[in-house]
Amino acid sequence: MTKPLIEISDLYKIFGPKPQSVVDRVKSGQSKEQILAETGHTVGLKAIDMKINKGEIFVIMGLSGSGKSTMIRHFNRLIDPTLGKILVEGVDVMELSSKELEEFRRQKMSMVFQRFALLPHRTVLENVAYGLEIQGIAKADRHAKAIEWMETVGLKGYEKQYPAQLSGGQQQRVGLARALATDAEILLMDEAFSALDPLIRSEMQDQLIELQQKLHKTIIFITHDLDEALRLGDRIAILKDGELVQQGAPDEILLSPADDYVEAFVKDVNRARALSVENVMQPPAYRITATTIEEALKQMKGVKQDYAYHVTDEGYQGVVTRESLIDAQNDEQKDLEQDIYEEVPTVSADSFIEEVLPESLVSDYSLPVVDEEGNLQGELERSAVAEIFTDSTDEQSTTNSSQNGDLSKDKEKSPAS
Template sequence: MSKIKIEVQNITKIFGEKPQEALAKVKAGMGKQELLEQHTHTLGLHNISLNIEEGEIFVIMGLSGSGKSTLIRHFNRLIDPSDGHIIIDGEDVMEMDVKQLEDFRRRKISMVFQSFGLMPHYTVVDNVAYALEVRGVKKAERIAKATEWLETVGLAGYENLYPRQLSGGQQQRVGLARALAADTDVILMDEAFSALDPLIRSQMQEQLLELQNRLQKTIVFITHDLSEALRIGSRIAILKDGELSQIGTPEEILLNPSDDYVREFVKEVNRASVLTVEAIMRKPRLCLENETHQEALTKIEAVGIEWGWVLTNNRYQGMVTRAQLKKAIAENSQETLAQLANNSVVVTQSTTVEGALPSAIGNKYPLPVVDQNGKLWGVVTPDSLTRAIEKETDEVSS
């Protein structure tokens, strides 16, 4: 079971001169509009609770004014809540004194801003090394680490330039390198890519995913763009008017929107480019491993299908049909099932529906779904792929 890294417990934030008085009215049932009209206080967040797992990219999204940036700023206490708690690694951030909070921000949590947040009078390498500088790391060591991270994000050779000499995409890479150089467990990214043009934005998303695959940081990513959220998020929380509408994986958000607000968000999404085959795969009807040809044929006939999936040490080897087995028995073949099996086209769990369709179309057999180690996890049929796109329930068994 995954470890919970961040717990958000009943966070409410009210902006105004007397937030605690307003809080009492909200707890008594007063809504956002009524609170604003009668008491000139703004309800920024209302009773938000969620858990973020260690090592995931957790996306918080919503339209302007939904409260997403307000929420993320509670994690490092750039904003204090009117009510509720933020627990990170078992510590209540709201209970930290000034010194504890300062150390927490230096060592536990870093942030990448939409506006890059670079210091114009620092060179690129000094910007990246800044978090290490405030920790008291010696110059040679911090410059070496900063240089390494600049190379990682594709900015080797830019160390001695100043931010004004870089493009927007390059400046954002510096911001990302700075957060990574800080080597914190948690990275907050507030609309980090939204100021970039579409091509650079896509490249930054891809780079973030590649880095995350290697580093396994806990990343909280804010965006108003559903396509971006679906592409990079392990899970997504959707906010509306300061309240939580839905939390789920990209597949859950697409396939089972919780209300009309979420449904409106997802209706224009190209489902085939986001949904993975893992979301729609089914368990294989019959797996074979150590059976003789006759035993395999008997099992296939008993299930009433035309083929079986052949495994060796739980790794997928191919498929064998009823006709193949009958021929092998008639010829007294000494081949094993693995030797007899056809090497059919496979897809991985992360293959999108769009990516799997070309292999499935015209193929009368389901496609096996394997992981990176070759383990068979399930199968998908052309019908199931098509129905997923059309929002129909897959009733086809394989």
């Protein structure tokens, strides 16, 4: 098993004059409010354990005061923990000297801030090249590299502009280009898109996903927005009052919330927009591998339903039914050919349910999930698609029933009834 790139173990952060003096209170389970009232200390993080894999987008989310921004500042030791370990590629960053820590920050991690943090008196080009300047890269080389990254994030032609001349979205692109230009393996993004207009924010999310497909950076992304977390994250960690309440893949968070707090987060999420076909598809139940009608009919005898997926060495071919095979045999057709297949669209495992919802609802058959090479990966059942809406529908029905029941009782008590 591949070792995680970053490991956080039993991490505590307590703000106040004597944080060590209240560690035992925190460990014994005293509440954040009680500790603040009795000691004047604030619990920022409590018993955090995280493992972050190389090349993934790991999202840390929570409401204001949950500890997510405190957490991200521990990775590059902008904040030192009260207790716990922070390992990056097996190196305990708490043991780094001041000089080693400075080099670690320059070479290993880059940060993208919510409010852009650009230098107003420097041009866009100089801002993008700033991290390289700090690294001691020659001017011509750092400018050449900065121009490459500006083109990558869509800022070609803005080299001589100043930050104040740019829109919010363009300023954040400068910040992103600056972070990427240093070639740091780990990218820290603290509410990087939250100050942007919704449309620009969506465009920046798209660009980050597109860049990640090429760059495979390890990205730690902070947000308070669950829709953003679900869209970007390979895995998500949810914090509440400094504690980690759940972490997992987006579909795990969405379909299996750990407690009422997480459930409150996910209840209003558009599941069809957040879940992919891969999250809900099943292995294909029945395959036919025959090349002739006669062989196919023999194989269909072992099929409980009246259709199956025809798969050959060349990959997925189509959906065949028992009835169509019998008709073909009656017409003295020998081989399985194109005209025997039902008109059933294929879908990709990467597609979101929202994209394939119309096809899944009108098809008489489960939709075949086929990859780019033509391999049959699974099937998307209509019932599986319906189930992702069940919880919210059932909850609404229960609420409505309860309300209707209360209304009935009120009518019984009413003199007019």
